[in-house]
Amino acid sequence: MADVPPVQTAMPTDTEANAPLVQPWEYSLRKYLLLLATLVITVTYAAGFNPPGGVWQVIHEGKLAGDPII
Numbered sequence: 001m002a003d004v005p006p007v008q009t010a011m012p013t014d015t016e017a018n019a020p021l022v023q024p025w026e027y028s029l030r031k032y033l034l035l036l037a038t039l040v041i042t043v044t045y046a047a048g049f050n051p052p053g054g055v056w057q058v059i060h061e062g063k064l065a066g067d068p069i070i
Contacts, residue, residue: 051069052068052070053068053070054068054069055068055069056069
């Protein structure tokens with residue numbers, strides 16, 4: 001069997017290992033826009049289930065149960 005030379009791996013130097021990861025500004029913008037969109041959708045969805053003033057619980061003066069009280 002032939003001798004196989006050892007595989008050499010490139011080890012990062014101290015300055016390369018401690019260097020901060022630099023991400024493009026588009027990635028940061030995309031991350032924060034996704035977070036903002038999720039927050040807006042969550043608040044809007046919750047407001048749809050809990051309208052201001054509440055809802056009628058029973059039929060009252062021609063208002064059906066479940067109609068919003070505004």
